Amino acid sequence: MHTQDSRAAVAGITRWFESLTPGNLGQLEAFYTADARFKDPFNDVRGVPAITQIFKHMFVALHEPRFVVTQQIVDGAQAFLVWEFRFRFKRFDTVTEQVIHGGSHLTLTEDGRISEHRDYWDAAEELYEKLPGLGALMRWLKRKANS
Known part of the structure; x- marks a missing residue:
């Protein structure tokens, strides 16, 4: 696949x-x-039905989840998207918009569809530290590890 395509x-x-x-x-x-294969810090699945379930769960578990792609790098059949995932918790703090920063490495087929999708983001910093109770523990562990 040509980079232009x-x-x-x-x-x-x-x-x-x-x-x-x-x-x-x-x-x-x-x-x-x-x-297609989809992998992130919590999932490693193959096939459209399994990938669909991950996205369906996202809409059930979170208020107003959405992706904002801030950068794209494309080279032949490889692409990397830098994104922000914005949402509000349905439990815990339901008012504050949360933001997770991450990236997706995509491998494309000749017809421009995704055959491999791997998300990279730091679950500890971007998610766990924002949760009540667990967040305090994660921040304490981070301070201890850095001292």
Whole structure:
């Protein structure tokens, strides 16, 4: 796949990620191959049905989850998206918008769909430290490790 074609595919993928809703999850197969792999700090799954379940769970577990892609790097069939994941907890602090910073490494097929999707983000800093109780423990452990 030529980088120019990849850039167009990644632009479409980015628009879809940024406008993701429970209503357009059915479009997942237009962006992922049938046997695509998705891996993040909590999941390692293969196939459109399993990936769909991860996104469905996101909408059930969180208020107003959304991705904001801030940078894209495309080289041939490889792409890296730098993003912010914005949401509010349904439990704990339900008012404050939370932000997780991360990135996604995507491998594209010749037809511009994702065959491999790996998310990179620090669960300890970006999530655990924001939770009541556990957050205090994580911050204490971080201070002890750095002293």
